Amino acid sequence: MIGAALFVVLGSFLVLSGLHRASVTVFGRMNLPLACHAVFFLLVIGGAAVVFGRLNENPLQFSAVLLYLSLCIVHAELTSLLSRGYSLRILYDLRANDEGLTLEAAKAGYGGGVGVRGLLKKRIRTLRGLGFLAFDDKTVGPLTVLGSMAGRLGLGMRAILRLDNVG
Amino acid sequence: MNVAVCETVILGAFAAGVLHVVVWRVRPSNDPRIGLLCLLGGFGWAFAVGLYVVRWGGDRVAVAAVTFDFIFLIIAYLFFYAGLSRSVSITLLGQLLQAPDQQIGFDVLAGAYEKSDRFDDRIRLLNNLNLVEISGENIRLSGRGKVLTDTARGLCGLLGGTIEG
Numbered sequence: 509m510i511g512a513a514l515f516v517v518l519g520s521f522l523v524l525s526g527l528h529r530a531s532v533t534v535f536g537r538m539n540l541p542l543a544c545h546a547v548f549f550l551l552v553i554g555g556a557a558v559v560f561g562r563l564n565e566n567p568l569q570f571s572a573v574l575l576y577l578s579l580c581i582v583h584a585e586l587t588s589l590l591s592r593g594y595s596l597r598i599l600y601d602l603r604a605n606d607e608g609l610t611l612e613a614a615k616a617g618y619g620g621g622v623g624v625r626g627l628l629k630k631r632i633r634t635l636r637g638l639g640f641l642a643f644d645d646k647t648v649g650p651l652t653v654l655g656s657m658a659g660r661l662g663l664g665m666r667a668i669l670r671l672d673n674v675g
Numbered sequence: 676m677n678v679a680v681c682e683t684v685i686l687g688a689f690a691a692g693v694l695h696v697v698v699w700r701v702r703p704s705n706d707p708r709i710g711l712l713c714l715l716g717g718f719g720w721a722f723a724v725g726l727y728v729v730r731w732g733g734d735r736v737a738v739a740a741v742t743f744d745f746i747f748l749i750i751a752y753l754f755f756y757a758g759l760s761r762s763v764s765i766t767l768l769g770q771l772l773q774a775p776d777q778q779i780g781f782d783v784l785a786g787a788y789e790k791s792d793r794f795d796d797r798i799r800l801l802n803n804l805n806l807v808e809i810s811g812e813n814i815r816l817s818g819r820g821k822v823l824t825d826t827a828r829g830l831c832g833l834l835g836g837t838i839e840g
Binding site: 509510513529532533536567568570571572574575577578581582584585586587589590591592593594595596597598599600602603605606607608609610611614615618619624625627628629630631632634635640641643645646647648649650651655656658659660662663665666668669670671672 | 677680695696699700703705735736739740743744746747750751753754757758759760761762763764765767768769771772774776777778779780781782784785788789794795797798800801806807808810812813814815816820821823824825827828830831833834835836837838839840
């Protein structure tokens with residue numbers, strides 16, 4: 509029973525990874541990143557339904573779906589970290605400069621030359637895309653109700669865990 | 676879903692969660708301490724499995740169910756925590772919450788960010804992890820940092836993305 513559940517979970521996840529990779533290639537060429545996200549979301553839902561359906565008689569049916577979702581979260585987190593990781597991009601910039609950089613040069617040259625301003629602008633545009641705030645390239649804000657709730661939740665959790673010096 | 680499994684997983688997660696908050700409050704740190712968090716997650720899982728075995732016996736399938744459920748909770752929380760501990764976006768939302776009319780000029784925001792020590796803090800963190808070497812004014816990639824960067828580049832190729840930052 510355990511082996512069957514693991515087999516179905518891993519099989520479904522491998523299919524998801526393959527299909528998602530193909531969608532990244534196709535939609536990446538068409539410059540449609542939102543379509544990639546939509547496909548990933550649909551693949552996650554579809555895969556969960558397949559795992560649930562395939563393990564109909566198995567007592568691990570529900571837990572197997574959760575395990576499958578865990579793998580999907582790892583996939584999403586890894587993709588996000590690789591594409592948007594702040595620290596990773598610093599390392600990547602340093603990789604292109606074997607002799608090293610000064611702190612100021614690393615800051616100014618961050619992200620292949622966009623600098624810290626470019627980093628902030630990208631984050632703000634993403635937050636605008638998520639409907640968290642307004643942004644017209646000159647003024648950031650005000651926050652929407654959703655943005656306000658997310659901000660309060662994040663700050664509240666940081667205060668509880670005493671995470672002072674962050675992002 | 677088995678109610679006993681569900682109860683056990685919730686109790687294990689609660690135990691790990693309480694320990695997490697206590698340790699983080701008693702010993703605050705600028706380091707995200709992901710390794711320690713995973714260790715606490717492992718403790719919560721062991722606690723849940725132990726509790727299940729003591730109360731209902733060592734049924735292998737039920738222990739597997741507790742394990743699968745717990746893996747989901749740990750991974751979901753790690754995903755949330757990674758954003759919470761280091762996300763630039765959450766810091767931005769917090770700054771806007773405290774600003775008059777919840778609005779800040781982009782130049783003001785970017786200027787304050789450039790003057791702050793957040794970038795320096797990242798470099799310090801990377802240095803603590805032996806990924807970069809600092810000598811005087813100069814920062815360069817360590818051997819370990821080169822391996823990590825090359826691995827990340829390879830993974831990016833496999834998953835079909837680019838390291839944008």
